[in-house]
Amino acid sequence: MESKDIDQQLIEKIKNGDQAAFGLLLEKYQKRAYYFCLHLVSRPEDAEDLAQEGFVRVYKNVHAFRGTASFQTWFYQILLNLCRSYHRHRYLVSRFTFNFSQAEGQNEDQEQSLENSIPDQSLDSDPQRLIDNEKLKLRLEQALQALPRQQKEIFALKHFEELKINEIAGITGLAEGTVKSHLFRAVQRLQEVLKEFKER
Amino acid sequence: MECKKIQRSLVNYYYQELDSPAMSKIAGHLETCVACRQTYGQIKKTLTLVAKEQVEKEKSSFFWQDFQHQVYQAVSAEKESLSRWRGFLAPRRLVPALAGALILLLIIISSPRWSRHGSEMTSADLPIVQELELIENYELIQDLELLENLQEAEQLRG
Numbered sequence: 001m002e003s004k005d006i007d008q009q010l011i012e013k014i015k016n017g018d019q020a021a022f023g024l025l026l027e028k029y030q031k032r033a034y035y036f037c038l039h040l041v042s043r044p045e046d047a048e049d050l051a052q053e054g055f056v057r058v059y060k061n062v063h064a065f066r067g068t069a070s071f072q073t074w075f076y077q078i079l080l081n082l083c084r085s086y087h088r089h090r091y092l093v094s095r096f097t098f099n100f101s102q103a104e105g106q107n108e109d110q111e112q113s114l115e116n117s118i119p120d121q122s123l124d125s126d127p128q129r130l131i132d133n134e135k136l137k138l139r140l141e142q143a144l145q146a147l148p149r150q151q152k153e154i155f156a157l158k159h160f161e162e163l164k165i166n167e168i169a170g171i172t173g174l175a176e177g178t179v180k181s182h183l184f185r186a187v188q189r190l191q192e193v194l195k196e197f198k199e200r
Numbered sequence: 201m202e203c204k205k206i207q208r209s210l211v212n213y214y215y216q217e218l219d220s221p222a223m224s225k226i227a228g229h230l231e232t233c234v235a236c237r238q239t240y241g242q243i244k245k246t247l248t249l250v251a252k253e254q255v256e257k258e259k260s261s262f263f264w265q266d267f268q269h270q271v272y273q274a275v276s277a278e279k280e281s282l283s284r285w286r287g288f289l290a291p292r293r294l295v296p297a298l299a300g301a302l303i304l305l306l307i308i309i310s311s312p313r314w315s316r317h318g319s320e321m322t323s324a325d326l327p328i329v330q331e332l333e334l335i336e337n338y339e340l341i342q343d344l345e346l347l348e349n350l351q352e353a354e355q356l357r358g
Contacts, residue, residue, distance in 0.1 A: 055274075
C-alpha cells in the first residue's frame, strides 16, 4: 500500500475518534515537521512549538480535510502557514526592539567563538581546516536563513524534505516553472557564499 | 549557448527533476565539457555541505517522546475546550439564556429613565440652563472690567 493511502486511512480513523491512528500519524510525520520548521525558523525551541501546533491543527481540522490533495500536501501547507505567521509576528516585534549593532556583534562573536570551540576529537586533524569548515557551515546556515522567504521555503521542501517539484507546486500554490526558478536562484545564492568564502 | 542552457538545468539535473532524454543529454554534455563539469561540481559540493547540517541536528529518542507528550497534552486541552463550548452552546442551556437576555433587554428599553435620555429636554431642566448662561455672562463682564482697568493703568503710566 502506498504511503498516501495509508495516510488517508489514518485520517478516516481519526475522523471517527481513533486516538491510536493519530498517534501513528504523529510518529510518521513528527521528524519531518520539526526539521522542516527548524529550517524555516532556525530557533529549535520555536520549531518545536510550531511543529506541535501543526499536529494540533491537524487534529482540530481533520473533519475539514476532504482528501482532494494528499495529507502530506495539506500538512506542509499548515506548517508553512504557521511559519509565515511566526515570521510576520517576529518582524513586527523586531520593528520596535531590534538593535542592528547588537545583531552584527552577535555574528562576529559567533565566528570568534568558533576559534575556541574545536571538538576534542579534532586534535589529531588539521585544526585550521576544522575551523574553516565550521566557519563555512555557519556562513551557509546564515545564507540559508537570509534567503528570500519563497526561495527558503522551496529550497527546504526540495532539499531537506526531498519532495518533487510538482508536489512543491501543490503546497505553495505556485507554477512548476516558478518553483524551479526559485530553487535555481536559491542554489545560486548558496554557491556565491561558498565562492566568497574560498576567495577570502 | 548550449552551455548556458545546460548550466541553467544543472540544479534540476542534480535533483533528477528532468525527463530521461534531458537527463541523458546533460550527462553526455558533462562528459565532454570541462566548464559545465566544473559548475556541476560546485553545485554538488554546495548542496552536499548543506545536507550535512541536517544530519548533525539529529535529536535523541527522549526529545521525540517529550514532543509526542506535549502534542497529546495540547490535543486533550483542545478537546476539553471544545466540549466545554459544545456544552455551553447546547440548546437546553442556550434557549433559556437567550430568553432571559431578551426579557432583560425589554425591561431596560421600557424603563422611564431610558425613554427620558432619548427624548427632548423637559421644562424642568430649563431654569438650570438659564442660570448657567447667567453665570457665564457675569464672568464675561468681570473679564471685560479687568481689561478696562488694565488699559487705564497703562495710560496712567504712559
